Amino acid sequence: MSDDTPSRRSSYHHGDLRAQLIAAVRDLVEAHGPDGFSVAEAARQAGVSSAAPYKHFRDRPELLRAVAAEGMDRLRDAMEAGLAQHPAGSLQSVAAIGQAYVDFARGGPGVFRLVFGLTEGHEGDPLLQEKGSSCFGVVLRATAAVLHLPMEDAAVRERAYMLWTCVHGHSFLTIDRKTEGKFDMSGDWAYLMGISAAILGPRG
Amino acid sequence: MSDDTPSRRSSYHHGDLRAQLIAAVRDLVEAHGPDGFSVAEAARQAGVSSAAPYKHFRDRPELLRAVAAEGMDRLRDAMEAGLAQHPAGSLQSVAAIGQAYVDFARGGPGVFRLVFGLTEGHEGDPLLQEKGSSCFGVVLRATAAVLHLPMEDAAVRERAYMLWTCVHGHSFLTIDRKTEGKFDMSGDWAYLMGISAAILGPRG
DNA sequence: TGTACATCAGTGAACGCGCGTTCACTGATGTAC
DNA sequence: TGTACATCAGTGAACGCGCGTTCACTGATGTAC
Numbered sequence: 001m002s003d004d005t006p007s008r009r010s011s012y013h014h015g016d017l018r019a020q021l022i023a024a025v026r027d028l029v030e031a032h033g034p035d036g037f038s039v040a041e042a043a044r045q046a047g048v049s050s051a052a053p054y055k056h057f058r059d060r061p062e063l064l065r066a067v068a069a070e071g072m073d074r075l076r077d078a079m080e081a082g083l084a085q086h087p088a089g090s091l092q093s094v095a096a097i098g099q100a101y102v103d104f105a106r107g108g109p110g111v112f113r114l115v116f117g118l119t120e121g122h123e124g125d126p127l128l129q130e131k132g133s134s135c136f137g138v139v140l141r142a143t144a145a146v147l148h149l150p151m152e153d154a155a156v157r158e159r160a161y162m163l164w165t166c167v168h169g170h171s172f173l174t175i176d177r178k179t180e181g182k183f184d185m186s187g188d189w190a191y192l193m194g195i196s197a198a199i200l201g202p203r204g
Numbered sequence: 205m206s207d208d209t210p211s212r213r214s215s216y217h218h219g220d221l222r223a224q225l226i227a228a229v230r231d232l233v234e235a236h237g238p239d240g241f242s243v244a245e246a247a248r249q250a251g252v253s254s255a256a257p258y259k260h261f262r263d264r265p266e267l268l269r270a271v272a273a274e275g276m277d278r279l280r281d282a283m284e285a286g287l288a289q290h291p292a293g294s295l296q297s298v299a300a301i302g303q304a305y306v307d308f309a310r311g312g313p314g315v316f317r318l319v320f321g322l323t324e325g326h327e328g329d330p331l332l333q334e335k336g337s338s339c340f341g342v343v344l345r346a347t348a349a350v351l352h353l354p355m356e357d358a359a360v361r362e363r364a365y366m367l368w369t370c371v372h373g374h375s376f377l378t379i380d381r382k383t384e385g386k387f388d389m390s391g392d393w394a395y396l397m398g399i400s401a402a403i404l405g406p407r408g
Numbered sequence: 409t410g411t412a413c414a415t416c417a418g419t420g421a422a423c424g425c426g427c428g429t430t431c432a433c434t435g436a437t438g439t440a441c
Numbered sequence: 442t443g444t445a446c447a448t449c450a451g452t453g454a455a456c457g458c459g460c461g462t463t464c465a466c467t468g469a470t471g472t473a474c
Contacts, residue, residue, distance in 0.1 A: 015450095017450080017451085033239070035237070035239035035240070036239070038426075038427060038428080039427080039428065039429090040426070040427060040428075041426095041427095048451075048452090049451070049452050049453065050427090050428085050429090050453090051429080051430080051431090051451080051452070051453075051454095052450075052451060052452080054428090054429070054430085055449080055450055055451070056450090059428080059429080060427095060428070060429095113321070116376065116377075116380055116382065117317070117380060118380050118381065124381075132382055158398070161383075161395075162370065162395070162398065162399055162402065164373065164377070165369075165370045165371075165372075165373035165374040165377060165399075166366065166369045166370045166373055167369075167373065168369075168372075168373035168376060168377060169368065169369035169370055169371065169372035169373030169374070169375075169376070170369040170373070171373075172320065172372060172373070172376060173320075173368070173369060173372060176320055176321060176322050177322065177328075178320065178336055179365075191365075191366070194362070194366065195366055195369075195403075198366065198402050198403050199399075199402050199403075219417095221417080221418085242459075242460060242461080243460080243461065243462090244459070244460060244461075245459095245460095252418075252419090253418070253419050253420065254420090254460090254461085254462090255418080255419070255420075255421095255462080255463080255464090256417075256418060256419080258461090258462070258463085259416080259417055259418070260417090263461080263462080264460095264461070264462095
């Protein structure tokens with residue numbers, strides 16, 4: 001953290017191109033959707049020739065995949081942080097994970113769609129798959145704690161998956177504006193606590 | 205239904221271009237995602253010059269919107285049909301709506317994503333919004349019947365929305381292959397009945 | 409039944425555009441001696 | 442500390458491509474008389 005002013009690199013070498021390209025693509029994906037970016041435009045935003053990105057990424061899909069991977073890391077961190085804010089085993093801890101998830105989606109709908117959309121280039125990428133499982137692991141842990149059951153228990157997996165579908169669906173419906181008018185609970189939290197109670201039982 | 209062999213129109217006029225373009229775009233969207241189609245390719249598949257589509261659609265977005273609208277109609281019809289298969293007020297009737305929804309998603313992931321994704325061209329299209337509300341109306345009706353409450357009751361809206369998020373999330377996770385390994389209930393039906401019971405209470 | 413004409417769904421050629429990617433290159437940087 | 446050299450992150454020009462859209466056109470169809 002000496003001189004990371006993000007734009008004005010006057011030296012010949014850029015020094016931070018890889019990270020800055022990822023940031024540029026992230027912005028483009030937010031602005032135009034997961035398919036609405038181009039390597040050329042990302043290069044332009046990073047102030048660099050259109051050939052430069054190929055020094056850091058094999059091709060367009062690899063660049064996209066890097067953005068998705070970075071997004072998934074942020075999501076998992078946010079979920080962990082949410083979980084840690086409440087006592088283990090409380091419904092609140094589960095709802096907080098959901099809140100982190102929804103916030104992530106709302107805060108970056110483009111990246112959220114990218115991460116969960118198998119967009120062209122990263123159909124079965126094992127790295128992304130592993131990161132996804134790691135996110136689900138957070139839900140599993142919280143669910144097991146609420147139910148006082150081991151994580152491997154079938155009921156835990158079942159309930160955790162149900163929670164995931166709800167939060168995932170709510171996130172998508174929110175960012176896709178399908179929710180307006182049809183539904184007005186007093187914000188996400190009421191919804192998340194309601195759904196957690198319904199799925200995990202009314203004990204707190 | 206006199207001679208609708210879909211490809212071989214040897215007359216100068218095509219006669220069925222509009223419908224055939226929509227079908228072509230539907231196929232392309234399934235093959236390459238909501239953004240992965242081109243007017244040119246659709247024209248090619250319909251056996252027509254690349255200028256011909258513009259006799260039926262103002263521009264690319266309008267063609268996409270037509271495909272989305274047609275998709276939403278099919279979804280609503282399927283939901284209604286599912287609902288009608290079981291006694292009104294039964295948990296099964298609710299699960300059947302969910303099953304129709306999931307089947308629709310699995311049967312045409314591309315169109316499903318298109319319909320629910322505000323892809324570039326149809327951000328706030330009132331026609332699509334109305335068709336979406338009409339889908340939600342089916343869920344509302346079924347929920348009200350189960351709960352023995354009027355459709356306008358706040359609890360009905362709340363529970364119906366919860367159901368929708370779950371089914372929507374399950375659909376997305378399924379078509380995006382995020383579900384493999386993590387979860388293996390014995391198919392959709394067990395999941396749908398489970399979630400209906402959790403959200404609407406254990407009464408049958 | 410026959411003819412004149414308006415309509416309109418098609419053609420095919422052309423346009424300008426931005427993209428992904430490659431290529432030979434250049435100049436800054438780090439290392440070995 | 443100084444020099445030679447390998448490395449490698451950048452440049453900028455060029456390529457071929459497919460796309461969305463427009464345009465003047467043509468030929469089939471339906472209708473009025």
